[in-house]
Amino acid sequence: MIPGPFAYHRPASLREAVGLLADLGEEARPLAGGHSLVPMMKLRLATPAHLVDLGGVKELKGIRGEGGEIIIGAMTTQHELVGSDLLATKIPILRETALVIADPQVRYVGTLGGNVANGDPGNDMPAVMLCLGAIYQVTGRGGERRIPAREFYQGAYFTALEPGEIITAVRIPVPPSGHGSAYEKLKRKIGDYATAAAAVVLSVSNGKVATCSIGLTNVAETPLWAEEAARIVIGSALDAASIKRAVGAAEAITSPATDNRGPAHYRTKMAGIMVARALARARDRAGG
Amino acid sequence: MAKSQISMTVNGEAVEALAEPRTLLIHFLREQLNLTGPHIGCDTSHCGACTVDLDGKSVKSCTIFAVQANGADVRTIEGMAAADGTLHALQEGFREMHGLQCGFCTPGMIMRAYRLLQEISSPTEDEIRQGIAGNLCRCTGYQNIVKAIQYAAAKMNGVPFQEAAE
Numbered sequence: 474m475i476p477g478p479f480a481y482h483r484p485a486s487l488r489e490a491v492g493l494l495a496d497l498g499e500e501a502r503p504l505a506g507g508h509s510l511v512p513m514m515k516l517r518l519a520t521p522a523h524l525v526d527l528g529g530v531k532e533l534k535g536i537r538g539e540g541g542e543i544i545i546g547a548m549t550t551q552h553e554l555v556g557s558d559l560l561a562t563k564i565p566i567l568r569e570t571a572l573v574i575a576d577p578q579v580r581y582v583g584t585l586g587g588n589v590a591n592g593d594p595g596n597d598m599p600a601v602m603l604c605l606g607a608i609y610q611v612t613g614r615g616g617e618r619r620i621p622a623r624e625f626y627q628g629a630y631f632t633a634l635e636p637g638e639i640i641t642a643v644r645i646p647v648p649p650s651g652h653g654s655a656y657e658k659l660k661r662k663i664g665d666y667a668t669a670a671a672a673v674v675l676s677v678s679n680g681k682v683a684t685c686s687i688g689l690t691n692v693a694e695t696p697l698w699a700e701e702a703a704r705i706v707i708g709s710a711l712d713a714a715s716i717k718r719a720v721g722a723a724e725a726i727t728s729p730a731t732d733n734r735g736p737a738h739y740r741t742k743m744a745g746i747m748v749a750r751a752l753a754r755a756r757d758r759a760g761g
Numbered sequence: 762m763a764k765s766q767i768s769m770t771v772n773g774e775a776v777e778a779l780a781e782p783r784t785l786l787i788h789f790l791r792e793q794l795n796l797t798g799p800h801i802g803c804d805t806s807h808c809g810a811c812t813v814d815l816d817g818k819s820v821k822s823c824t825i826f827a828v829q830a831n832g833a834d835v836r837t838i839e840g841m842a843a844a845d846g847t848l849h850a851l852q853e854g855f856r857e858m859h860g861l862q863c864g865f866c867t868p869g870m871i872m873r874a875y876r877l878l879q880e881i882s883s884p885t886e887d888e889i890r891q892g893i894a895g896n897l898c899r900c901t902g903y904q905n906i907v908k909a910i911q912y913a914a915a916k917m918n919g920v921p922f923q924e925a926a927e
Contacts, residue, residue: 483828511806511826512806528829
């Protein structure tokens with residue numbers, strides 16, 4: 474399969490990239506790792522006249538800590554997330570999630586920015602970003618703005634990005650030390666999208682859940698932030714009754730499609746089971 | 762669409778060719794450089810038969826444009842054996858351990874295993890299985906592929922290969 478013809482641009486700076494995207498308008502698409510876009514182009518489901526390859530823009534690379542945040546450049550690959558000692562120490566859920574995305578070859582190329590910007594409800598990082606309360610740093614010709622991940626996703630492949638804007642970095646508030654986290658993903662095989670998945674970050678104090686946040690993957694048109702489910706477990710000792718109520722609250726906000734991963738009601742139940750497992754594992758990993 | 766000049770190092774040699782931007786790296790390698798070792802299996806970035814080494818990463822060359830690899834250092838299965846024909850430890854391992862039957866997936870398997878062993882010189886069986894998770898084989902059931910990679914790791918580390926008990 475061969476994609477349709479396009480003109481290729483490889484800007485060396487963010488300013489140049491944003492200028493190109495603004496000038497070329499709707500005919501242009503930014504190219505990050507390309508492992509969602511190129512298959513779409515091969516199927517001719519996407520036929521951009523111009524590709525603006527962000528691979529040469531150095532400002533979009535790298536992982537660094539700044540104050541209470543970790544800032545990850547949008548072109549940082551999943552492989553680089555897996556290999557980062559800083560992330561392994563401070564936000565281990567990112568490594569855990571990256572490792573269940575696709576396969577090693579795809580992870581060498583696929584980027585965090587592409588994963589969160591594409592708006593594909595099957596992508597794993599968006600729910601983790603909702604869970605962590607990440608902020609997307611966005612640049613367009615008009616300048617820079619910041620969009621909370623929890624306000625970014627509007628529908629399948631439909632996000633708060635304006636035409637010509639790109640995500641340049643993801644800013645993640647570092648969870649408290651001693652927090653526990655888990656990303657539980659049910660999938661049919663390596664490389665598959667989730668039948669359902671849940672991200673949990675929580676902290677424990679005196680045997681009770683002090684803080685908790687829960688995100689859900691691929692059980693609606695957008696990733697979901699399960700605010701009510703998290704509220705239910707806060708203050709509890711994660712006893713069976715609290716977990717059951719939280720699972721119910723998480724299931725209630727899902728609206729998965731029936732597809733070849735299973736019928737909708739099955740995927741809703743699996744989302745609940747992923748929440749219960751992720752809560753238990755995050756609790757085991759938490760200090761306090 | 763205008764063709765652009767693409768230059769890269771492939772198996773240690775500088776190459777240059779004209780290609781349209783939409784030319785995928787796998788087509789560039791196979792059709793313009795006549796390197797038909799990398800195979801097109803699924804053409805959808807699932808099977809890994811097209812895996813090559815690009816700037817120290819294993820990539821699926823069916824999902825990368827040749828123009829993205831402009832200036833890169835690429836290695837394919839053709840670049841694995843020594844100039845005198847001596848097989849690379851991985852090639853030897855696949856032969857000795859019967860790591861292939863039809864052989865279609867083998868170039869991708871070997872190129873992926875090559876990078877894996879660069880990153881983890883003595884991988885566990887689980888690390889090998891996770892490491893080749895992006896490469897499909899429809900013949901062997903993977904057992905002998907894992908052994909072949911263990912054989913190569915042992916040889917590259919200069920230690921005797923001990924086949925694990927069944």
